[in-house]
Amino acid sequence: xxxxxxxxxxxxxxxxxxxxxxxxxxxxxxxxxxxxxxxxxxxxxxxxxxxxxxxxxxxxxxxxxxxxxxxxxxxxxxxxxxxxxxxxxxxxxxxxxxxxxxxxxxxxxxxxxxxxxxxxxxxxxxxxxxxxxxxxxxxxxxxxxxxxxxxxxxxxxxxxxxxxxxxxxxxxxxxxxxxxxxxxxxxxxxxxxxxxxxxxxxxxxxxxxxxxxxxxxxxxxxxxxxxxxxxxxxxxxxxxxxxxxxxxxxxxxxxxxxxxxxxxxxxxxxxxxxxxxxxxxxxxxxxxxxxxxxxxxxxxxxxxxxxxxxxxxxxxxxxxxxxxxxxxxxxxxxxxxxxxx
Numbered sequence: 615x616x617x618x619x620x621x622x623x624x625x626x627x628x629x630x631x632x633x634x635x636x637x638x639x640x641x642x643x644x645x646x647x648x649x650x651x652x653x654x655x656x657x658x659x660x661x662x663x664x665x666x667x668x669x670x671x672x673x674x675x676x677x678x679x680x681x682x683x684x685x686x687x688x689x690x691x692x693x694x695x696x697x698x699x700x701x702x703x704x705x706x707x708x709x710x711x712x713x714x715x716x717x718x719x720x721x722x723x724x725x726x727x728x729x730x731x732x733x734x735x736x737x738x739x740x741x742x743x744x745x746x747x748x749x750x751x752x753x754x755x756x757x758x759x760x761x762x763x764x765x766x767x768x769x770x771x772x773x774x775x776x777x778x779x780x781x782x783x784x785x786x787x788x789x790x791x792x793x794x795x796x797x798x799x800x801x802x803x804x805x806x807x808x809x810x811x812x813x814x815x816x817x818x819x820x821x822x823x824x825x826x827x828x829x830x831x832x833x834x835x836x837x838x839x840x841x842x843x844x845x846x847x848x849x850x851x852x853x854x855x856x857x858x859x860x861x862x863x864x865x866x867x868x869x870x871x872x873x874x875x876x877x878x879x880x881x882x883x884x885x886x887x888x889x890x891x892x893x894x895x896x897x898x899x900x901x902x903x904x905x906x907x908x909x910x911x912x913x914x915x916x917x918x919x920x921x922x923x924x925x926x927x928x929x930x931x932x933x934x935x936x937x938x939x940x941x942x943x944x945x946x947x948x949x950x951x952x953x954x955x
Contacts, residue, residue, distance in 0.1 A: 616684045617649035622669045623953060625898060626924040629757060632913050634771030634797035635664045635730055640765065641896040641919075642669045645927060645950070646676070646711040648719045650688065655719025656950050658901035659711035661921075674707045683712070691716040695874035699874055706849065706871040708910040713872025714904050725944050726753060728907050732877070739909035741936030742917045743767040743892075751778050753890055758785055764936040765789050765816075767916055771797030776809050785812050791916075793819040795806040796845055800829045804836065809813040811838045817823070819864055819893075820844040830859030842891055842914075842935070850875050853882045862889030869895075880911050899928040903946040906938045927952055 631638055642661040646656050661669045666754055668683045679701055689779075694716045694913040698709045705915050713841040721728040724726050728822065729736065746754050748771060758766065768779060798806065801820040809816065817840045822829055824845040834841055840861040847856045848869040856863055863883050867878050876892065891914035892905050898919060905917040917938060920926055930941040930948030939945040 619647045620646040621946045628924045633769045634795040644669045644672050645688050648715040653722045655715040656747045657711040657714030659707040660895045667707045691720050707868045722945040740915045742915050767791045779813050789816045794821045796823045813929035857886040864891040864893045894919045898926050903948045
């Protein structure tokens with residue numbers, strides 16, 4: 615019989631983290647564990663306010679369904695995901711945490727790293743970026759200088775976006791990825807994209823509001839830069855919608871419901887000729903290890919949560935100038951520690 619446990623944390627950021635949708639100083643996150651015999655697997659779901667997801671609400675759902683989850687016979691994590699999909703419909707964040715824990719547990723029981731269980735071939739992996747949140751020009755420069763890195767993600771959504779990027783460009787030659795988080799209008803994006811190309815911006819995430827698929831088709835046709843869907847591609851059923859308006863998709867494990875649907879989204883995106891990225895929702899090392907497991911399947915990766923957080927609850931990943939190295943241990947390869955005093 616499965617043993618379900620959970621842990622709630624508010625993990626402090628190194629700097630206040632600001633995107634177009636708001637600012638936060640801490641990342642609330644829910645860690646779940648599934649135990650069987652001597653093995654325990656871990657998963658994570660960070661709570662995101664603009665998706666109306668809170669840790670207390672996820673815990674309430676866990677408590678309500680705990681007995682049914684614990685009685686489940688875990689013989690296949692994919693079937694477990696489908697069980698959760700019907701047990702807690704629409705609760706993708708919580709499903710993600712449980713799906714992740716199930717895969718971690720299942721691989722540990724077979725004494726192998728999860729990538730081997732998933733038959734993911736090992737080879738070169740993309741570099742992760744380091745994210746610079748929206749701030750004053752001076753503060754954004756200071757963050758960049760304090761964290762030398764081979765590639766940066768720059769959060770935008772202010773009237774002086776280009777001026778800030780021009781100033782940042784004077785301090786580094788590293789490529790920039792720009793993430794607008796739905797912050798631009800079509801006319802703004804049309805004006806900004808050629809300017810961003812001059813500044814060695816390599817891609818732009820979610821320039822327009824998520825439902826503007828038709829406008830994105832027009833924008834894609836005139837854009838000199840690759841455009842990646844984020845908010846427009848939250849779940850599996852939205853991958854096909856993005857094929858005509860974007861060059862790629864940025865999958866978030868928490869938004870889609872975990873590793874199981876993410877693997878299907880990668881397959882579907884490849885069939886449609888889309889590039890694939892998996893992005894961070896400011897996960898600790900636990901959630902970031904799940905992203906790292908899938909890196910060989912990706913064109914781009916944004917898994918810098920542990921770099922942005924001042925606190926962590928696990929160990930097992932190392933970051934070396936954009937390269938993420940996994941421990942090689944069974945499952946996700948991480949060791950849960952909780953918060954140290």
